[in-house]
Amino acid sequence: MDKIRIRGGNALRGSIAVGGAKNAALPLMTAALLTDETLTLTNVPDLADIKTLMRLLDQHGVAQHLNGAGSCAGRQLDLTAERIASTTAPYDLVRKMRASVLVLGPLVARCGEARVSLPGGCAIGARPVDLHIKGLQAMGAEIDIDGGYIVARAPKGLVGAEVVFPKVSVGATENLLMAATLARGETVLVNAAREPEVSDLAHCLVAMGADISGIGTDRLRIRGKDRLHGARHMVVADRIETGTYAMAAAITGGDVTLLNTRLELIQAAATVLAQAGVEFTEVEGGVRVSRTGRDLIGVDAMTEPFPGFPTDLQAQMMALMCTARGAAMITETIFENRFMHAPELARMGARITVHGASALVRGVERLTGAPVMATDLRASVSLVLAGLAAAGETTVSRVYHLDRGYERLEEKLAACGADIERVRESD
Ligand SMILES: CC(=O)N[C@H]1[C@@H](OP(=O)(O)OP(=O)(O)OC[C@H]2O[C@@H](n3ccc(=O)[nH]c3=O)[C@H](O)[C@@H]2O)O[C@H](CO)[C@@H](O)[C@@H]1O
Numbered sequence: 147m148d149k150i151r152i153r154g155g156n157a158l159r160g161s162i163a164v165g166g167a168k169n170a171a172l173p174l175m176t177a178a179l180l181t182d183e184t185l186t187l188t189n190v191p192d193l194a195d196i197k198t199l200m201r202l203l204d205q206h207g208v209a210q211h212l213n214g215a216g217s218c219a220g221r222q223l224d225l226t227a228e229r230i231a232s233t234t235a236p237y238d239l240v241r242k243m244r245a246s247v248l249v250l251g252p253l254v255a256r257c258g259e260a261r262v263s264l265p266g267g268c269a270i271g272a273r274p275v276d277l278h279i280k281g282l283q284a285m286g287a288e289i290d291i292d293g294g295y296i297v298a299r300a301p302k303g304l305v306g307a308e309v310v311f312p313k314v315s316v317g318a319t320e321n322l323l324m325a326a327t328l329a330r331g332e333t334v335l336v337n338a339a340r341e342p343e344v345s346d347l348a349h350c351l352v353a354m355g356a357d358i359s360g361i362g363t364d365r366l367r368i369r370g371k372d373r374l375h376g377a378r379h380m381v382v383a384d385r386i387e388t389g390t391y392a393m394a395a396a397i398t399g400g401d402v403t404l405l406n407t408r409l410e411l412i413q414a415a416a417t418v419l420a421q422a423g424v425e426f427t428e429v430e431g432g433v434r435v436s437r438t439g440r441d442l443i444g445v446d447a448m449t450e451p452f453p454g455f456p457t458d459l460q461a462q463m464m465a466l467m468c469t470a471r472g473a474a475m476i477t478e479t480i481f482e483n484r485f486m487h488a489p490e491l492a493r494m495g496a497r498i499t500v501h502g503a504s505a506l507v508r509g510v511e512r513l514t515g516a517p518v519m520a521t522d523l524r525a526s527v528s529l530v531l532a533g534l535a536a537a538g539e540t541t542v543s544r545v546y547h548l549d550r551g552y553e554r555l556e557e558k559l560a561a562c563g564a565d566i567e568r569v570r571e572s573d
């Protein structure tokens with residue numbers, strides 16, 4: 147199994163190309179199930195999660211053609227679901243990646259039935275899918291849980307409904323948004339997620355012929371159509387990758403230009419980071435992030451649905467605050483178990499006290515390298531950031547978590563001067 151080895155202390159300087167967003171590409175790929183014509187996605191990142199979803203879509207009968215594999219210029223994926231071969235999403239594939247549950251809405255909408263494995267909990271929380279299920283029931287689907295599967299039937303098709311979400315859910319918004327495009331009549335999603343990935347999906351659905359208004363707001367109105375058609379759509383830039391590399395520049399006292407991305411995608415995080423002493427400048431084609439000759443100051447951050455501070459940047463923020471002057475209170479409001487990185491950071495000399503949903507981080511002069519491992523994607527990358535700033539050598543194991551969401555992480559960081567490499571367990 148691969149590990150990442152880092153010798154910390156180098157300030158990052160240079161530029162990093164940000165890829166298409168994993169969390170946009172995944173729902174966009176499932177949208178291909180809504181039409182028998184070809185959906186072409188560009189700027190598709192080369193990530194383990196994309197491969198997992200390609201395997202799932204393959205068994206649903208979606209023909210897929212990937213161009214530009216191995217190139218860093220952004221890949222193109224053609225998906226054609228001319229005929230749905232199977233409406234079952236098996237446990238073996240769904241358990242590998244929770245986003246697989248996003249096939250549920252499109253399959254019921256197009257085929258009137260679906261049998262999708264319940265994804266189960268994961269390292270960061272229980273993550274139920276009750277809101278996806280209740281929303282589809284409101285749209286007329288009959289749903290049973292049988293043998294660990296969500297069994298949904300709507301033989302006469304889905305019907306439009308008003309769905310009021312009791313809490314903001316990105317996945318439930320996306321599943322119901324897709325389902326509603328082929329439902330009879332009008333659907334209104336109230337308290338819908340406003341994440342840029344949801345808007346990206348909505349724009350793609352409009353390009354496929356869907357009638358959606360309120361894009362970017364918490365109230366989406368969808369007038370169902372008899373059929374959707376093919377389209378071409380470019381996946382939005384990955385704001386979590388953008389924020390992660392911004393924090394890599396910040397933690398090392400570096401100066402890095404992030405290309406193919408936009409500051410507005412990470413506005414909430416950038417505002418907090420600016421208070422901590424990090425400078426952001428919009429430049430042609432991207433954002434320049436620097437912290438040269440300035441101390442890092444401890445600042446508080448609380449995760450919230452978009453446009454608030456993203457939970458997917460919370461672990462990285464905690465790593466950053468470990469070497470800040472003063473203290474920082476980091477509060478996680480989205481997932482109940484998303485501080486698994488705290489004890490690993492403590493192994494590197496961080497001073498962190500967790501009280502329920504908040505972690506108090508007291509800055510130290512310098513972290514020290516250590517062997518560490520994490521149980522999820524963003525926790526793993528927070529350890530990489532800590533390693534970039536630590537004295538001595540850090541090895542991060544369970545690299546498969548990183549490969550779910552970061553394309554060529556070590557190459558991108560090494561190109562900016564980081565001493566980082568991927569090593570085999572046996573090396
Ligand atoms: C592939 C993808 O896009 N993943 C992102 C997506 O996950 P995902 O779509 O799974 O996250 P949700 O927004 O649905 O979850 C938010 C909260 O709602 C709860 N909930 C959700 C659905 C439901 O039916 N019932 C329920 O109680 C969850 O347990 C969680 O506490 O949004 C999260 C929140 O921004 C991000 O951290 C993930 O990276």
Ligand SMILES: C=C(OP(=O)(O)O)C(=O)O
Nearest residue numbers: 169244245458523524551
């Ligand atoms: C939690 C994440 O992803 P997923 O929802 O696929 O687990 C993430 O991208 O940080």
